[in-house]
Amino acid sequence: MANHILIITGDGGESYEAWYAVHRFIEAGDVPIVAAPSKRQLHLVMHDFEEGWDTYIEKPGYKMASQMTIEEAKAEDFDAILILGGRAPEYLRHNQTLL
Numbered sequence: 001m002a003n004h005i006l007i008i009t010g011d012g013g014e015s016y017e018a019w020y021a022v023h024r025f026i027e028a029g030d031v032p033i034v035a036a037p038s039k040r041q042l043h044l045v046m047h048d049f050e051e052g053w054d055t056y057i058e059k060p061g062y063k064m065a066s067q068m069t070i071e072e073a074k075a076e077d078f079d080a081i082l083i084l085g086g087r088a089p090e091y092l093r094h095n096q097t098l099l
Helices: 015-027 088-092
Strands: 004-008 031-036 041-049 056-065 080-083
Touching (some): 015 031, 015 056
Parallel strands (some): 004 031, 004 080
16 A cells, blocks of 8 residues: 655755655655645755855755645645755744644
């Protein structure tokens, strides 16, 4: 039986983390469902290192559609939850429904 995995992200979520997780869950036979503050095409970002910088930089990344809103997601419908990195957690940590 396939596990249903809730993936939480939003604008500013890390592109590589998002797409890697989705592809690996599908490969394992699981059903990943992306939830965000709104149901739409999300603008993800890529973090990379630039020579001469002491920290990473952020660039626009790939896009990903959210299949449901955080408000629509019900914990009992999922076997696991994955909260992705990037910039999205900076504002999602204030979402009372998610908490």
